[in-house]
Amino acid sequence: MDDVHRLIRAIDFAAFKHRNQRRKDEEASPYINHPIALTQVLKVEAGVSDIDVLCAALLHDTIEDTETTVEELVAEFGAHVASIVVEVTDDTSLPKAERKRLQVEHAPTLTREAKLVKLADKICNLRDMVDAPPAKWDLARRQEYFDWAKEVIDQLRGSHPRLEALFDQAYAGKPA
Ligand code: NDP
Ligand code: ZN
Numbered sequence: 001m002d003d004v005h006r007l008i009r010a011i012d013f014a015a016f017k018h019r020n021q022r023r024k025d026e027e028a029s030p031y032i033n034h035p036i037a038l039t040q041v042l043k044v045e046a047g048v049s050d051i052d053v054l055c056a057a058l059l060h061d062t063i064e065d066t067e068t069t070v071e072e073l074v075a076e077f078g079a080h081v082a083s084i085v086v087e088v089t090d091d092t093s094l095p096k097a098e099r100k101r102l103q104v105e106h107a108p109t110l111t112r113e114a115k116l117v118k119l120a121d122k123i124c125n126l127r128d129m130v131d132a133p134p135a136k137w138d139l140a141r142r143q144e145y146f147d148w149a150k151e152v153i154d155q156l157r158g159s160h161p162r163l164e165a166l167f168d169q170a171y172a173g174k175p176a
Contacts, residue, residue, distance in 0.1 A: 003051040006077065007135035011036070012059040013076060016168040017066040023035040024134035034128070035060060046120075046162045055114050060117050063089045080113075087114035088121065100148055107155035119167055122149045126170035139175055146174040 001009075014035050021031035038057040042048040055077055062068040063085055073082035087110050090099045099108050110118060126149055129142050137145075 003033045003077060006051060006055055007058070010055040010077060010081075014062060017062045017068050020144075021065060021127065023132070024136075025132035026135045027079060027130065027132065029132060031065075034124060037124045037127075038117065038133065039076045040122050041120045041163075041166065042116060046104065046160065048116055048160070048163075050082065050116075052078075052081050055118050056088075056113065057101075057117050057120055059085050059087060061086050064092060084111070084113045084117060087111060088117050104151050104155055107152050110156060112159060115156045116163060118156065119160060119163040122153055123163070123167050123170050125149065126167070126173065130170075130173045131176065142175055 015032045018035070019030040019078065019084070022028035023031055024032060035058045038060065039054050041127060042054060042057055048054070059068075059073060059077065059081065063070065070082055070086055073085055090100075090103065094102070107115075129145055133142055150171055153164070157164055
């Protein structure tokens with residue numbers, strides 16, 4: 001299967017899995033816009049062409065936020081893509097604060113591929129936090145989110161200067 005074929009299958013798979021989900025913004029935007037935004041950042045803005053990274057970015061929230069299993073991702077997209085997705089998946093059985101702490105702790109141990117997906121995810125979420133913020137979040141909570149995202153990214157610097165610069169640009173938009 002060629003690369004374009006795999007990428008299209010990942011878009012189709014993620015769109016189906018997230019079909020009933022919405023983002024937290026006022027308009028409740030379709031969830032799939034977010035994984036697609038990661039691939040735009042990775043490939044178009046940062047020049048990342050690794051097809052496994054691009055597929056993993058499209059699929060990065062499927063295990064955490066839908067009923068998708070690791071086995072399903074292995075069968076559909078292979079063990080490498082599945083393993084990148086697993087690396088960026090939080091353990092949803094843990095309390096929120098613990099999950100946030102573990103993201104900071106685990107960031108330096110991620111593979112390079114998972115670090116690229118993590119960078120793109122945080123870039124996109126900070127941009128959303130400014131352009132289409134969660135409807136119910138007050139200023140303090142949005143500010144806290146920026147600082148936590150930076151704590152995570154500070155743990156994996158040296159992975160991809162261009163993505164890190166895009167993160168820093170997004171962080172500079174922290175609401176005051
Ligand atoms: P979440 O981490 O669940 O919410 C942020 C996540 O929502 C993002 O990482 C993103 O994840 C997703 N998301 C969906 N829509 C948007 C959007 N429009 N813009 C940006 N991100 C979006 O936050 P929690 O509810 O877990 O709260 C986290 C922390 O906030 C807690 O640890 C708690 O301490 C604190 N808190 C603060 C409060 C306050 O008033 N200050 C109140 C309650 C909690 P993805 O990429 O996976 O889609
Ligand atoms: Zn995400």
